[in-house]
Amino acid sequence: MREADRSPDGGSFVYPVGDERGGERLDRFLAAEAAAAGANLSRTRLKGLIEAGLVSIDGATVKDASQAVRGGQVIGLNVPAAVDPTPLGEDIPLKIVFEDAHLLVLDKPAGLVVHPAAGHEAGTLVNALIAHCGASLSGIGGVRRPGIVHRLDKDTSGLLVVAKTDAAHQGLAKTFADHGKTLALAREYLAFVWGVPARPSGVVDAPLGRHAIDREKIAVVPASRGRHAVTHWRVIERFGEEASLIACRLETGRTHQIRVHMAHCGHPVLGDPVYAKGFKSKAARLPPEAQARLNALSRQALHAALLGFPHPVTGAAMRFESALPPDLQNLADALSVSGNPMPFVPILDRR
Template structure:
């Protein structure tokens, strides 16, 4: 332990103080503080507390402790100084969002196609994260000590539909556990609408095939040996046969891997319409569509994939939440054109 530095309890920090009861002696410092701060209503995850401990923001009997595994003793006085959340990087940008639900902990939105989720090379601004920072403002409590939205699942740039985003550390931790569980023990529903090339010969099925980086083209995902990939399971059912060339499928994710639906459907011989990566060999099929459907597919200009249903248990309140999203105008027009041509 080190002598207390004046900065520990600086005027800009929020200080939480606790005393160790006899029955709590011997507990790890991070575990003790996680329970106590949760009982006090402070939005601090155990991961965040560990960072604060290691950063010199926790004192025991007036002396800084920097080891999360430190065993507390009865009668000790503990203090946690939480510095204000750092301003977000990148900056917020005023970008319109279709918010379907919002409370102090999280929000659910309907992402349009073309909107990148995270800033990155080639997309330093104009992303969903930029929009969320501007929309949420001071309601972001500081996930990991930074005012930023907690993204626990993503949609590809050119995939539209429903997403849930955390606004607080507590919600972020809960949603992360939920999505890591993949619906095995916790309630989670993620279903997509996909238009695929082909005519399925059965009403439903599943693909259970591990996914990993393509061995040659590192920009692509491929089905790989179990030892080289991660388990991926997609359940599908036929919604509608849109003529001899195209089918509308509902794809429910049991796992959520990068490009999962796109790769799994292509492995069945039914790549998504408009998919520039996994449906390249099917471009000539577009020429066999009636002119109206061809024009609608060209106007779509992306993979025909939409996250249409999202259901989960609120990680803080425990409320059951369920949302549905109609296909966006570009997919709706393609569906209508295919129906008229069928």
């Protein structure tokens, strides 16, 4: 191993790849090299650094942790200097749809990470919330997750509720943990999926856990090593035989639940870079405008469109809806067989 410009808490490193190491995944190669050098860098941390553009192969930036390395290549790694674990407030615009003294509901855009993590130490929703709420933000979630009761994937858009006080945080956490069994909780998503389901509606009841080989992915697993996960779905609109718009209601809230469950059914979410890789060739069957819209999307076509819950302090019924954002509305319009724009209709009125 060779290194350059190393500081006590970060540095720039260079790792030549021996012929015997050819074929290894990039993140595994780096994890082994870092461990051999005594550096405390987990594969999760390294994946974040790779996706943040801090790793190069022969001088060219790479962002795919699963890419195989080859003998003779030179891997470059830049590890940022350590930062204060307490996130700082940042002036990031927020689309707030409701706010009172106890909580706020916002419409999160795609691309916004919810809380700081490896590779995303700043520019997150938490940074924006700290700036917006100041000292009133609930601290129950810890310094990295203040006010956060539930989350959306970085590239999923839509409604999210945040606790501003500890009392609200406790009440909301109880509601979300109940999953709507005894307390009123409604969460529905709009998802554009490949193909047309054989039935107008259905339920996916399949436990989820870490993928046996790729630990960064979630998969349907045996109940003995998975967590109970249930997704209710129904078809909203069919776009020929190639794609459909469905509404998904969560009975549980597991990581990547909708994305994994719909892929398990043979109808993965359009644009999903992880769980719909095998469906990329189907894009050629879409109308040209739809192909262009899908290529421009650069994210999974998933939107948290409905959020309903009892106010954690007053008990009042709260219900919010979010229309498709422009990128997904453009995709819907391009997919429409009739060529007419698809108007947004409140989800509960679509039954």
